Amino acid sequence: MPLRFSKMHGAGNDFVIIDRRAADVPLAAERVARMSDRHRGIGFDQLITIDAPRSAGAQAAYSILNADGSDAAQCGNGARCVAAWLLRDGGVPSGDFVLDSPAGRIVASVDAHGIGIDMGVPDFSPPAVGLAREQADPYRFTLNGETIEAGAVSMGNPHAVIEVPDVAQADVVRIGPALQRDAAFSHSCNVGFAQLLGRDRIALRVYERGVGETLACGSGACAAVAVLARRGLLDEQVAVQLPGGTLHLRWAGEGTPIHMAGPAEFVFEGEFLS
Secondary structure (H helix, E strand, O other): OOEEEEEEOOEEEEEEEEEOOOEEEEEEOOHHHHOOOOOOOOOEEEEEEEEEEOOOOOOEEEEEEEEOOOEOOOOHHHHHHHHHHHHHHOOOOOEEEEEOOOOOOEEEEEOOOOOEEEEOOEEEEHHHEOOOOOOOOOOOEEEEOOEEEEEEEEEEOOOEEEEEOHHHOOOOHHHHHHHHHHOOOOOOOEEEEEEEEEEEEEEEEEEEEEOOOOOOOHHHHHHHHHHHHHHHOOOOEEEEEOOEEEEEEEOOOOOOOOOOEEEEEEEEEEEEOO
């Protein structure tokens, strides 16, 4: 049976959106991987299903599958695309509304920078990140005899953030997967490479768990801002320049949620036939 979908992206971080509120849709890992193939399928970083709400007061819920078919706990750009899809569908109010994400409730809205969402409170505790270590900043990891220093934080999913002098020269394709495979992380991690450009701007590249390097990563942008701001390097409002575009973040500090806004664009509608 043909599978209806919407193709969307947020700053180049691209998604297939499937509405399964009315009926279940079988999405085995092998089928998702076929769909994600950029030559023989549709091509995307994540597949996101829109589901019936799981908590009182929520307008809808969503679930996330990586390109390899594995589950993902959070995706900031994906959440913004879900919000934009629901707004176009007419099923949510034009003001603030609540969505049930795999990592908990989030609040979505429209603001000056596009679709904005409350990404929750960054959690720096080692168990939240999947680290069996004493809390530190930075943590030190030995990869093939080389010492790598990284901050670590959970945005509902685990992130390691490496500060680099120049993201263009960062060895993302070597260090990213090596750190993801490190036994220190019990559930692997997303790896961000962040360059400080000023107190209100950073450049970022992200090697995502289950995806590889992506044009943008919303939760990765939040993680990078949280790690660098906690070190006293950033102001409350920060523009995050990613290869696919710019996201705008606001964080008042520890114990408060990070707000992220940016573009959420429709690309095309279609049917997957196989």
